[in-house]
Amino acid sequence: MTIKRSLFGVIHGISALLVAFFLFTGMAYAAHPDVSDSEDAIQAGQSLFNANCRTCHRLDQNYTGPALRGVTERRSLDWAKRFIVNSQALIQAGDAEAVALFREYNNIVMPSHDFLSDDDVMNLLAYIEYGDTAEASAGAAGAEGTAEGAAGGIPSEYLTIILVVLVFVLLLILVVLGLIVSVLKKYLSQDQDLDQDDKEFIDQKTDIKKVFTSDAFIIIITTIVVALVVKTALDGLYNVGIQQGYAPKQPIAYSHQLHAGEYEIPCQYCHTGVEIGKSANIPSANICMNCHMHIQNVDGKEGISPEIAKLYDAYDNNKPIEWVRIHNLPDLAYFNHSQHVAVAGLDCQTCHGPIEEMEVVYQHSSLTMGWCIDCHRNTEITTQGNEYYDKLVQLHSESKDALKVKDIGGLECAKCHY
């Protein structure tokens, strides 16, 4: 092994590093180095955030204001600090970025926070950049549905573009490296005082054509291609009709995050049917009007919100609101909410996901039969205090396993299909 030979290894290593580097920078964002990622700073920042910012901001979701994570990367640290302390001052000063942002978010005035010390602001930024990563994943899932997922985590379509560009660049680099290799080879082959070993190494010719036409290669490639095609086709077929993640635009931009999450209105206040019948019921306008008779806009804002105006329009003109149905079971499947909520005592979130965090509701579960059956296989029955199950519990008492839905016919066809 000579130095010259190890040169190749170095070149290869560089290309590998290149790939890794580009991949890394593509996936992550870099907060400003001055922003601390210490636990204390994040915690202090969190309490400040909750007290002052949460009404309008989320880390990873556009809300009343933009999603904040990554702000020190997008903007200068100084700019961010100034904006936090007194955004209006910055806007009135005519800062282009600030003005654009103000316009983008419907000219909503962000209150000044001049009571915050510089340390406070840094802690706040620490939380913004490094806090609550769990929220980030939920937010990302939510963002899939929103059409305008501008800032925050990198939107998926941009990610794709970046990846494509990266692949292109890497390929270019590989070509360049290949050229370098061939140049080096040429150069080395002119060098006469190579030992036998090295010579062989340089002279060895891989007959690419032969490799490509070899039976083994063809078989392997064909197998891989067929397997991929079959897998894609099967996956595609399994996904026909599955609308997981479906988050259509609704006629009124109603926010569950606001109503169920922030104001903690119990689900059943509006979804009145959930304990009594098959349908949970999309609330009728008169239920909305119970509150919106008085509440005409989000906190602290004057006038009637355009979204609430739509509700008034529907209510006053006796015009039902045509919500877009998100959870569509096929007609051949019978599902009853009250069985699952009133009898089994399941939380809404079990099937509907973190609904209290959804700005726009999306279909959380796949709603496939496999998904139903899985749950029926694994879920224990709440039998306590329900005389209906007494006999079943008694008969099951000899068994070591808990009484599950499957044990009382929960996997039978006619439980759902008739």
Add this chain to the structure above:
Amino acid sequence: MKENKKTYWKGLEQLTNDPAFVKNADREFPENLPLHKNGDGGSNRRDFLKMMGFSLAAASLAACEAPVRKAIPYVNKPVDVDPSVPNYYATTYASGGDYASIVVKTREGRPIKIDGNDFSPITGSATNSIIEASVLSLYDKQRLTGPHINGEKVDWAALDADLGAKLRSAGSIKIVTNTLLSPSTDKAIEAFSEAMGDVEVITYDPLSNFGILKASEQYYGKKVLPSYHFDKAKTIVSFGADFLGTWISPIEYARQYSQGRKISKESPEMSRHFQFESNLSLTGANADYRTPIRPSQSGLAVLALYNLLARRGGASTVNAPAIDIANLERAAEELWANRGQSLVVSGSNDPNVQVVIHAINELLGNKGETIDFAKAAHFRKGDDERMIQFVSDLNAGRIGAVIFYNCNPCYDYAGAEELTAGIGKAKVSVATTESRNETCNAVQYLAPDHHYLESWNDYNPKPGEYSLAQPTITPLFDTRQVQESLLRWAGNNTSYYNFIKQNWREGYFTEQDQVSDFDMFWDGCLHNGIYRVEAEVEEVPEAFGDISAAAQAIGRAYSADNQGVELALYTKIGIGSGAQANNPWLQEMPDPISKATWDNYLTVSQKWANDNGLKMQEGGTKKARLTVNGLSIDVPVLVQPGQADGTIGLALGYGRTVAGRVANEVGVNAYPLLDHSKGFVNYDITEGVSVELLSENYRIAQTQTHQTYMGRNFVIQESTLGEYKEDPNAGRYHPEIYKEGKFYKPSKISLWSGHKYSQHHWGLAIDLNSCTGCSACTVACQVENNVAVVGRDEVLNRREMAWIRIDRYYSSPEGATENKELEKAADNPEVTFQPMMCQHCNNAPCETVCPVVATTHSSEGLNQMTYNRCIGTRYCANNCPYKVRRFNWFKYHDNKDFPMNTPQNDDLGKMVLNPDVTVRVRGVMEKCSMCVQRIQAGKLTAKKERRKLQDGEINVACAVACPTEALVFGDMNDPHSKVSNLLKIKENDISANKEVNEERAYHVLEEINVSPNVWYFTKIRNKDKNEA
């Protein structure tokens, strides 16, 4: 065990083992699927390519995004309406004098199912097929959408202005109606008549019982229709009265009748029923002794019975021509023995005959016992004499205005033609029916009423019995209640709702002292649907006692030996008077006796067929020209076992011309054949009838021979009361299987490991002694389970979809292969009805053969059918020994090839569908699910209330509708359930094959040990021992 030696047959073709029948019986699916209308069967290569192209396109289409579906909530949700949660409202059905207190199930504000009202002492929880089906007529496209003047649609203001003035100046106003049972309607008419002056109400009924009213007037001095108590009668004699099917108040009578015929080992007593009739009626089919007689003999038979009884009672006899009628002497003997506990009725509309019937019941001391004048029935007030007078006045131009109040006399009155001609002579003519019918086309003004499910009303079917009707849906169209129209024309602008309420506030409310607040009183009555005043009775009239005039008239009008052909016009239990003929459920409901659908036909005896060289097989027959007093119609002929020799029968209610797309031109209209020349509408035409067989072939869509058991005769197990008293096992067939030198009960030998039902084990017990064959269950099932209507052509192809059918078996002492023997066998066969639906076998043969496991067994004993898994191999149907699985040969919904299937094809008709049951698609098998949607709903209610399920909480649609409680559904694991008690099931038995200790209970085809969860109870006839 004594083996039953009878021959059972479903149709004459089976009795004679007709080759065509045998061939078809062998084949489960006799017809090939006509994929190509031009007759070119099978698919070729091009079709394959086309189909492949289509499949590709379909697959790629399916991969596209699913369509956007909307969820539209109420703007203002009514407090008591929750989507997906049914509401029930008590209301009342009354039409043409038929009455029932009912409970209507609504979903999201749409009525979808009708059940009987338990609180009603008259009809109870029972209904009949017509009432079950009436919910669909609410969604009939034939309904009028608003008022019309001379065919032009107008608004109510215009109609009121125009008509109000015209009525005031019209002079004599006649309101023609069927029997009205409503006190408030009477008051509204009174108010109308006060404002207008000369107003008279003319009542007629398409199925007239004027004869009884007139007879009561002659014999008791009071026009009154008594109430009957068939339950209290030990001996029942009926002369042509089809009281279980179509006579006056059949639901009420069937309930009572079955009470007197429920037997058990502990109380082996039942009533004995003699029937003397011409056509084989539903009631005749249930009789213990049935004697076929000619209509011309019926009057004399009644007189002869009177004389027989009078002789026994020492009363004076009347002069009557001698007549020899089988079983009459015996009937007289038993009637006399059961004085005060017997009942004699007659279906004749001849007042003279009814006078003698009154006298017979007086002789027997039945008044006050089985015949109740104190609680007289108001069901039939039709006055044929007044109606005849009215039509002649109309034609003479003596009538200024005529209002046809929810009736259709231009179709269903005997003198319809004359009436229609006369309408033009009145200055003003108005019709108020909610649907366009024959009468609507003859009048100037249409002021359509609401459908009864959209209306307010009150009813008074009997003294002291009241019931309310309330709307179950907002009116669909721009209609208005007639009572309100009358009030409006009279210048009174109150709504009819306020009008009724006011009547009740001033009347019934003040007459009671239970409730002090009117609103509470009113709400209570509305909730219950009924209101009773026990004390309110009518005075019981005293008999005049003289029947000599009637006897003389009978002697003149009837004869013992008429030689000519006689026509007995009857009504079918499904179609009735024809008022609801546009209802496809009723058209497709097989007549319980003839098993024919979508047609009426001339019923003839086997002798007539032999004499005329007619051989009928598989519905294939010829048409005949029937001529009655100069009027001819061509009508198909049906050979009807049990038809009295020399008589023919023809059903009314068909041949509608303005009924709508379903009923128009189905069958022939027999109303013009009725005779009203004698002052009453006569349904028996004894003179001037001739029949000539034509060469034109025709096929009647009969269903009975469609499923057969291949000669296994123990499907029906029956005995006589005498034998049953000696041995409760009488008539039972106990098959044994030979294995290794020993005989075993079939249930002891099984390949199956057997199920265990830990929680529930659903079962159905069917008492063949109680089932009258009325078929209310079949329509109830069709409504509940969205069963498709397939139409006449597809019934002919044996593709009817009914999940429950009533198998009708004839039986005769011996078989027949030749015509002469056939005549004897078909002369007067015994009849047994057997409701047949999926037997939910514990060892189900269908489950093992399904290649895709689309039919499986549940842990509660149900045989489940999963449509979305079914690929339509039909192996299961092939392997089903009961032939209860039905295959969807076509997509019956949203398919213009099946326009008659209105509940699944009309946008309006679809509102009747049960949202809890899937509408099946083409290519899947379906069958009775034992109303699994009701079982699931009932269990859920119990679970939500954290309690045990109570017996009776869940009931299947067929059992709910049954007027005789022949079907009892329940949990066989619950030792206290009704079904467990009936079957005498041992406690704590949770195995699938339960030990049933009731001697009468048997499984159909027990020998094959499929172990059904449906049990049948032997039919016991109240005959003497040696006559079985």
